[in-house]
Amino acid sequence: MSKRLRSSDVCADCSGPDPSWASVNRGTFICDECCSVHRSLGRHISQVRHLKHTPWPPTLLQMVETLYNNGANSIWEHSLLDPASIMSGRRKANPQDKVHPNKAEFIRAKYQMLAFVHRLPCRDDDSVTAKDLSKQLHSSVRTGNLETCLRLLSLGAQANFFHPEKGSTPLHVASKAGQILQAELLAVYGADPGTQDSSGKTPVDYARQGGHHELAERLVEIQYELTDRLAFYLCGRKPDHKNGQHFIIPQMADRRLSLDVSELAKAAKKKLQSLSNHLFEELAMDVYDEVDRRETDAVWLATQNHSTLVTETTVVPFLPVNPEYSSTRNQGRQKLARFNAHEFATLVIDILSDAKRRQQGSPLSRSKDNVELILRTVSNQHSTESQDNDQPDYDSVASDEDTDVETRASKASRQKSLDSDLSDGPVTVQDFMEVRSALVASEAKIQQLMKASRLEKQNSTPESDYDNTPYDTEPDDTVPNRKGRQRSVVWPGDGSLPDTAEPHLVPSPTLPSTEDVIRKTEQITKNIQELLRAAQENTHDSYIPCSERIHVAVTEMAALFPKKPKSDTVRTSLRLLTSSAYRLQSECRKALPGDASLPTDVQLVTQQVIQCAYDIAKAAKQLVTITTKENNN
Numbered sequence: 128m129s130k131r132l133r134s135s136d137v138c139a140d141c142s143g144p145d146p147s148w149a150s151v152n153r154g155t156f157i158c159d160e161c162c163s164v165h166r167s168l169g170r171h172i173s174q175v176r177h178l179k180h181t182p183w184p185p186t187l188l189q190m191v192e193t194l195y196n197n198g199a200n201s202i203w204e205h206s207l208l209d210p211a212s213i214m215s216g217r218r219k220a221n222p223q224d225k226v227h228p229n230k231a232e233f234i235r236a237k238y239q240m241l242a243f244v245h246r247l248p249c250r251d252d253d254s255v256t257a258k259d260l261s262k263q264l265h266s267s268v269r270t271g272n273l274e275t276c277l278r279l280l281s282l283g284a285q286a287n288f289f290h291p292e293k294g295s296t297p298l299h300v301a302s303k304a305g306q307i308l309q310a311e312l313l314a315v316y317g318a319d320p321g322t323q324d325s326s327g328k329t330p331v332d333y334a335r336q337g338g339h340h341e342l343a344e345r346l347v348e349i350q351y352e353l354t355d356r357l358a359f360y361l362c363g364r365k366p367d368h369k370n371g372q373h374f375i376i377p378q379m380a381d382r383r384l385s386l387d388v389s390e391l392a393k394a395a396k397k398k399l400q401s402l403s404n405h406l407f408e409e410l411a412m413d414v415y416d417e418v419d420r421r422e423t424d425a426v427w428l429a430t431q432n433h434s435t436l437v438t439e440t441t442v443v444p445f446l447p448v449n450p451e452y453s454s455t456r457n458q459g460r461q462k463l464a465r466f467n468a469h470e471f472a473t474l475v476i477d478i479l480s481d482a483k484r485r486q487q488g489s490p491l492s493r494s495k496d497n498v499e500l501i502l503r504t505v506s507n508q509h510s511t512e513s514q515d516n517d518q519p520d521y522d523s524v525a526s527d528e529d530t531d532v533e534t535r536a537s538k539a540s541r542q543k544s545l546d547s548d549l550s551d552g553p554v555t556v557q558d559f560m561e562v563r564s565a566l567v568a569s570e571a572k573i574q575q576l577m578k579a580s581r582l583e584k585q586n587s588t589p590e591s592d593y594d595n596t597p598y599d600t601e602p603d604d605t606v607p608n609r610k611g612r613q614r615s616v617v618w619p620g621d622g623s624l625p626d627t628a629e630p631h632l633v634p635s636p637t638l639p640s641t642e643d644v645i646r647k648t649e650q651i652t653k654n655i656q657e658l659l660r661a662a663q664e665n666t667h668d669s670y671i672p673c674s675e676r677i678h679v680a681v682t683e684m685a686a687l688f689p690k691k692p693k694s695d696t697v698r699t700s701l702r703l704l705t706s707s708a709y710r711l712q713s714e715c716r717k718a719l720p721g722d723a724s725l726p727t728d729v730q731l732v733t734q735q736v737i738q739c740a741y742d743i744a745k746a747a748k749q750l751v752t753i754t755t756k757e758n759n760n
Contacts, residue, residue, distance in 0.1 A: 136156070137156075138156065138157050138158035138161055138222075139153075139155035139156060139157055139161075139195070139200040139203075140155075140157055140158075140161040140219070140220055140230065140233065140234055140237065141158065141160070141161055141219070141220040141221055141222050141224065141230055141233075142219070142221060142222060143158040143160070143161075143222035144158075144222075145158070146158045146161075146178075147159060147162075147177060147178050147179065147430070148161075148162040148165075148175050148176065148177055148178065149175065149176050149177075149178055149188075149191050149195075150165055150173045150174065150175055150238075151174040151175070151176055151187070151191055151315055152173065152174045152315050152316065153173060153199070153203060153238060154190075154191055154194025154195060154199035154200075154202075154273075154277055155191075155194075155195060155199060155200050155203070156178070156191075156195050157175075158222075159430075159431065160226050160230060161220075161230055161234060162175055163226060164226065164230060164231045164234045164235070165234065165238075166423060166427075166443045167231075167443055167447060168234075168235070168238065168239055168447060169416075169446065169447035169448070169449055170416055170419060171449045171451065172238050172239050173238055174315070174419075175423060176423075177423075177426045177430065180426045180429060180430055180663070181422075181423075181426055182359075184311075184345065184348065186307050186308060186311050186341075186345060187311050187315075189308060189311075190273065190308045190311040190312055190315075193273050193308060194273050194274060194277060194312075197273065197274050198274060199273075199274055199277055202244060202245075202274070202277060202278050202281050203237050203238065203241075203243060203244060203281070204219060204237065204243045205243055205244055205245040206242075206243045206244075206245070207219055207243050219233060219237075220233040220234070241281070244281055244282070245278075245282070247282060256283065257283045257284070257285065258288075260279050260282055260283055260284035261279075261284045261285045261288035261290075261297075262288075262290065263279055263284065264276055264279045264280065264284040264285075264286075264288065264297050265288060265290050265293065265295075265296075265297045265300060266300075267279065268297045268298075268300050268301040268304070268306060268309040268313065269300050269301065269303075269304040269306065270304075270306070270309075271306060271308070271309070273308055273309065273312055276309060276312055276313075277312065280312075280316050286298070286313045286314075286316040286317050286318040287317060287318055287319055287322065289322075294324050294325025294326070295324040295325065296318065296319075296322055296324070296330075297309075297313055297318065298310060298313050298314075298318040298319070298320065298322065298330045299322075299324050299328075299329075299330050299333055301313060301330070302330035302331070302333040302334040302337075302339070302342060302343075302346065303333040303334075303336075303337055304337075305334070305337055305339040305342060307339070307341065307342045307345060310330070310342060310345070310346065310349075311345075314349045314352075319350075320346040320347070320349050320350045321350055330346055331343050331346045331347060331350075334346055344368070344369065347368045348368060351366065351368065351373055351374075353411055353412065353415050353482075354373075354374060354411075354479055354482050354483075356415060356418060356419075357411075357414065357415065357418060357475050357478065357479055358374070358375040358376075358377060358479060360418045360421075360422065360475065360734065361377040361472055361475055361476070361731050361734065362375065362377040362731055363733075373483075373486075374479065374482070374483040374486075375479075376476060376479050376480055376483065377472075377476060377479075377731060378476075379469075379472065379473070379476070379731070396477055399477055399478070399481055400481055400484075404485065407481065407482075407485065409456065410459075410478070411478050411482065413446070413456070413459065413460045413463065414463065414474065414475060414478055416446055416460065417446060417460070417463040417464065417471070418475070420443060420445075420446055420464075421471075421738065421741075423443075424443065424741055425659070425737045425738075425741060428655065428656075428659055428737075428740065428741055428744060429656070429659040429660065429662075429663060444464060444745075445460075445461040445463070445464035446460040446461055446463065446464065467738070468714075468734065468735040468738040468739070469735070472731065472734075472735075637689055638688065638689075638692075638694075638697070638753075638754050638757050638758065639687040639688060639754060640754075640758065641751070641754050641755045641758050643687055644684070644687060644750055644751050644754045645751055647680065647683055647684035647687060647747075648684065648747040648748065648750070648751050650680045650683070650684075651677060651680040651681060651684060651743060651744070651747050652744050652747065654673060654676045654677045654680055655677060655740045655743065655744055657669075657673050657676070658670065658673035658674065658677065658736070658740055659737065659740060661673055662733050662736060662737060667718040667719075667733075668718075668719075670715035670718045670736060671712075671715050671716065671718075671719070673715070674708075674711045674712045674715040674736075675712070677708060677711060677740070677743065678708045678709075678711070678712055681704055681705060681708040681743065682705075682708075684704070684747065684750070685701055685704065685705055688701060688750075694753065694757075696749075696753055697750070697753055700746050700749040700750050700753065701746075701750070703742060703745070703746040703749075704743060704746035704747060704750070707739050707742040707743045707746060708739075708743055710739050711736065711739035711740060711743065714732055714735045714736045714739055715736060717732045718732050718733070718736075
């Protein structure tokens with residue numbers, strides 16, 4: 128970071144010292160507490176990145192630094208600079224204010240409601256105003272004055288505006304002038320590097336024609352930003368665009384899991400292929416946003432003091448609602464948070480594969496397969512006729528709702544190759560016997576692990592009390608922390624799975640003290656910090672000892688609770704806590720040198736390790752919240 132930046136290094140929202148995050152589209156730097164509010168707003172309001180722990184294209188970071196140092200924050204706080212605002216009692220937040228409600232209310236007013244930006248005089252025709260602003264933007268991007276362009280964009284200028292007289296967009300003008308930082312700003316606001324002007328040339332063409340090679344290469348990267356980000360999420364690599372490689376399709380870490388050839392899995396993939404380009408782009412953008420949410424959560428966990436994990440400032444359980452999208456699309460976006468690491472990786476790989484196919488113009492798979500897909504769809508049509516035909520088709524790909532028979536069974540078939548603790552969703556009759564056998568085998572393995580634990584004498588709580596106890600009810604999807612709840616087991620035609628716990632036990636209403644739960648949670652999250660630091664430093668040999676310490680801490684915390692908690696929410700959180708700890712150990716073993724299950728790219732294992740660690744911290748936090756609420760009643 129530059130010396131100039133450090134000289135004015137304060138949070139844009141509360142003036143606190145040493146901000147460690149950036150809001151890219153707002154051109155501001157913000158502190159941890161204010162960032163927690165930004166994250167809850169959604170990327171359509173604020174696109175946050177950590178200044179040190181998130182990879183940055185150099186010119187993108189330079190663009191944000193330039194805006195930050197040249198007063199971009201005054202755009203969003205324009206009216207607060209008026210002395211009359213001070214007289215009226217209106218003020219910005221300060222470092223001592225509480226996050227909720229003080230800082231949160233101010234930040235929402237500032238960025239979501241745009242309550243303090245400069246307002247243009249009212250005119251009868253808003254479209255004329257937007258057109259005038261866009262023409263000014265078209266002219267301004269040939270200069271280096273980023274603040275002017277950000278101000279125009281904040282007022283409603285369109286980054287993809289096609290000038291009727293000039294026959295080009297602002298990005299064409301910036302590229303011709305070699306203004307790489309203007310190009311970065313326009314791209315953040317949605318400018319398309321692939322747009323052709325009236326002469327049929329793209330911004331990339333003009334950058335190359337003008338000898339602006341760095342800009343030309345960066346524009347190509349921006350053009351493939353979505354698929355590059357998805358590939359990097361899974362394997363830690365990006366395509367070599369300079370040499371004509373524009374896609375990387377990662378492979379699953381475990382060959383067994385990559386050979387998912389069930390008919391329903393094929394059908395789900397073909398349904399993805401059958402989407403129109405428009406709906407496919409929507410799904411890809413939604414998955415991109417979910418990748419951003421998960422990666423930001425991982426960075427957040429790695430950078431926060433462990434004691435802050437039990438506060439409300441860290442909770443972003445699923446993608447926030449974007450009011451510009453339909454309710455159906457927003458629901459589909461939020462359902463992406465339910466996918467475990469393997470399911471989500473499978474979806475990402477399918478999207479990357481189909482994006483490559485669509486760009487290269489490759490045909491769909493054999494007509495025979497498509498006929499089979501149509502027949503299968505027709506056979507299931509009676510179960511979906513009540514759904515609205517105008518809803519995006521992709522919702523069934525990214526959903527596990529009970530009304531979607533095909534997707535539900537496909538998810539079950541993908542889950543059954545994992546440990547049993549991931550297979551607690553509704554399953555089809557066809558999969559019942561195989562899944563149940565796997566559960567029994569896994570339960571025996573879990574019992575062996577429990578016996579091997581050095582804390583066995585202190586802990587008489589078998590994992591099955593939390594992990595395989597079925598429920599009859601499904602939690603309401605509208606509950607804010609829905610992401611943290613795994614789906615209940617519904618065994619078709621056969622009651623429930625045998626419970627290895629003592630049959631005479633009855634549900635106990637007694638919960639441990641909040642202080643004990645917080646103390647154990649801090650122990651868990653401190654160990655998670657060590658694991659995440661190992662992941663950042665690529666010291667994979669530390670994974671197993673870290674995971675063992677986390678497992679011990681989780682076992683101690685689970686032992687605080689009664690064997691048969693009365694509350695379903697407590698049992699759900701305990702199941703997530705303990706099952707995630709076992710899954711974490713399994714994933715960490717894959718990083719051992721010489722292990723037969725070691726993938727080509729250990730980055731995928733690392734991502735799954737991070738996801739498991741996040742699930743553990745999330746479940747612990749839920750238990751703190753529950754016990755606090757119950758003990759205060």
